[in-house]
Amino acid sequence: MEETPADQQHLAWLARSFGRPDYLPLSPEDLSTLSEAGEIIKKYPGTHIFKEGDSATAAFLIREGEVDLYRGPTDQREVVGRVGPGAVIGDIAMFSGQPYISSSRAVGHVTAFRFDRDRLLPKLAVSPAITLRWLVASLTQLERTQRRVLNLMHKTVLAQVAGLLVNEADDRGEVALSQATIATLLGASRQSVNEALNELKRRGQVETGYRLVRVLDEKKLRLVAAED
Amino acid sequence: MEETPADQQHLAWLARSFGRPDYLPLSPEDLSTLSEAGEIIKKYPGTHIFKEGDSATAAFLIREGEVDLYRGPTDQREVVGRVGPGAVIGDIAMFSGQPYISSSRAVGHVTAFRFDRDRLLPKLAVSPAITLRWLVASLTQLERTQRRVLNLMHKTVLAQVAGLLVNEADDRGEVALSQATIATLLGASRQSVNEALNELKRRGQVETGYRLVRVLDEKKLRLVAAED
DNA sequence: CCGGGAATGTAAGGAACCCGACAGTTATAC
DNA sequence: GTATAACTGTCGGGTTCCTTACATTCCCGG
Structure with a gap:
C-alpha cells in the first residue's frame, strides 16, 4: 500500500488525537485500519453534522473548526458543549445503538473524520489496541464531565x-x-x-x-x- | 479447565453486568479470560475499597451491596455518587494510569470482582469483544453523567x-x-x-x-x- | 454610510436556596 | 436500658441569582 505525504500527516494526526500518546501508542497498521473505516468530510458554518433523534450510524472525529452540541427544539435549544479539534462526537449513540442524544452544528468551517458504524465495528473487533485507546479517551471525557458536575454544584x-x-x-x-x-x-x-x-x-x-x-x-x- | 456450578453462575453474572446483553454478547472464552484477571473480594460495611490518591492498580465490578463514592478529606467529604451491583468503579484511574480520583467505601456488605491492571491489560489486548463491551459501558455512564449535568443546571x-x-x-x-x-x-x-x-x-x-x-x-x- | 439585527451594559424586584440554630425523634452501642 | 450519636423537622435572616425591562453599542450587508 502506497501512502502520500498527506495521508501520513493525517495518520499521525489521528494518533495524536486519541488520549495520551505515551499510553499504548497505535501502530502504523492500526492507523491504516482506522482510516479505512470512514472518510474525511467538510461542513460549512451553521450546517448540521447530525441531529438529535437521527439513527446513529456514524461517529465523528473533529479535525478542524469548532462544533456546538445542543439538545431540544431549535427555538429553545440548550447548548450542551462546544468542542474543537481532537474531540470525538456521536460515539455514545453509535456504540450503544441508540439515536443521537444531541444535535451538532458547525460553528465555523469544520473538517472531520466520519467513522461508519458498519465499517468500524469489524475493524475494532480485530484491533484491540484501538478499542482500548478509544476506551481510555471516553473515560477521560467521563472524568472531565464528573468534574464539571462538582463545579456546577457548589x-x-x-x-x-x-x-x-x-x-x-x-x-x-x-x-x-x-x-x-x-x-x-x-x-x-x-x-x-x-x-x-x-x-x-x-x-x-x-x-x-x-x-x-x-x-x-x-x-x-x-x-x-x-x-x- | 474444570468449572464448578458457582463459577458458571459467576461467569453468567459477569455477562449480564456489562451493558445490554443483546449487544455483542461475550463468548464463553471471553468470560474465562476476564475471570482470570482478578479475584472476588469481600468488604465489610464502612471499609474502603480504595482511597483517593492511591496508585490505581485495579478496577472493581460490584456484585453485591452498595458503595459510596466521595472526594475530599474525611471530615468534609463530598459524596460523588452511590453505586450498586453491575457498576464498575476505579476504571477511569486504572486505565489512564493516574491515582484514584475518589474514595470508595462499602455501605453494607459488599462483594466485588477485582481486576488487576497488570493481568487485565494483556487479556484485553487479545480480547476486543470485552474491550468493546467495556467501552460501551463507560459511554453509557458518560451519557448518564451528562444528563445529570443538565438536571443540575436548570x-x-x-x-x-x-x-x-x-x-x-x-x-x-x-x-x-x-x-x-x-x-x-x-x-x-x-x-x-x-x-x-x-x-x-x-x-x-x-x-x-x-x-x-x-x-x-x-x-x-x-x-x-x-x-x- | 447607514439601517437593522445582534450583542453588551444596567437596574429593580422577587424567588430559590443556603446557613445557623435548636427542638424533637430514632437507632445503636455499651 | 440507658446514653449517645445520628437523623428529622422547623424557623428566620441573608445571599445569590433569575426575570423583566430598556438603553446603548457594535457589526455587517446593501
Whole structure:
C-alpha cells in the first residue's frame, strides 16, 4: 500500500488525537485500519453534522473548526458543549445503538473524520489496541464531565466564569464566545455572566470585546475559579 | 479447565453486568479470560475499597451491596455518587494510569470482582469483544453523567429530588438514604431537601421515615421531575 | 454610510436556596 | 436500658441569582 505525504500527516494526526500518546501508542497498521473505516468530510458554518433523534450510524472525529452540541427544539435549544479539534462526537449513540442524544452544528468551517458504524465495528473487533485507546479517551471525557458536575454544584457564577475562561482560552488567551453562549454553557443567565465579567474586568484580570474575552492574568483567574 | 456450578453462575453474572446483553454478547472464552484477571473480594460495611490518591492498580465490578463514592478529606467529604451491583468503579484511574480520583467505601456488605491492571491489560489486548463491551459501558455512564449535568443546571430542588427518588427506588419503591445523603448527592442543602420532601408528602406522592423514603405515586413523581 | 439585527451594559424586584440554630425523634452501642 | 450519636423537622435572616425591562453599542450587508 502506497501512502502520500498527506495521508501520513493525517495518520499521525489521528494518533495524536486519541488520549495520551505515551499510553499504548497505535501502530502504523492500526492507523491504516482506522482510516479505512470512514472518510474525511467538510461542513460549512451553521450546517448540521447530525441531529438529535437521527439513527446513529456514524461517529465523528473533529479535525478542524469548532462544533456546538445542543439538545431540544431549535427555538429553545440548550447548548450542551462546544468542542474543537481532537474531540470525538456521536460515539455514545453509535456504540450503544441508540439515536443521537444531541444535535451538532458547525460553528465555523469544520473538517472531520466520519467513522461508519458498519465499517468500524469489524475493524475494532480485530484491533484491540484501538478499542482500548478509544476506551481510555471516553473515560477521560467521563472524568472531565464528573468534574464539571462538582463545579456546577457548589461554585458561584463568578468562579464558574473564571474556570470556563481558563479552560476555553486559546494560545493567545482569547475566548471567542458571546456572553449569551457562555451563559448557556454554564447554565446561568446572560446578566449574571455579564456581571461576573465586569467584576473580573474591574480587577484587571480580563478584557472584553464584541464576542470576545481576553484573559490577562491566568494565574489569578485560576485562583478565582478555585474559590468557594 | 474444570468449572464448578458457582463459577458458571459467576461467569453468567459477569455477562449480564456489562451493558445490554443483546449487544455483542461475550463468548464463553471471553468470560474465562476476564475471570482470570482478578479475584472476588469481600468488604465489610464502612471499609474502603480504595482511597483517593492511591496508585490505581485495579478496577472493581460490584456484585453485591452498595458503595459510596466521595472526594475530599474525611471530615468534609463530598459524596460523588452511590453505586450498586453491575457498576464498575476505579476504571477511569486504572486505565489512564493516574491515582484514584475518589474514595470508595462499602455501605453494607459488599462483594466485588477485582481486576488487576497488570493481568487485565494483556487479556484485553487479545480480547476486543470485552474491550468493546467495556467501552460501551463507560459511554453509557458518560451519557448518564451528562444528563445529570443538565438536571443540575436548570431544575429546582423539588424536581431534582423527585428525579432522584424515581431513579434510586428499589422494586418496593423504597429509597434507603438519609436526607443529608440525598442533599449531597444533589448538591443541595439538607433543609431544602427536607422542604421538598414535605411538599411531595403533602401531595401524597411519597411517605418518609427514618433513613427512608417510599415512593407512592411514581407516575406523578416523574412528571414533577420533568417540570421546570 | 447607514439601517437593522445582534450583542453588551444596567437596574429593580422577587424567588430559590443556603446557613445557623435548636427542638424533637430514632437507632445503636455499651 | 440507658446514653449517645445520628437523623428529622422547623424557623428566620441573608445571599445569590433569575426575570423583566430598556438603553446603548457594535457589526455587517446593501
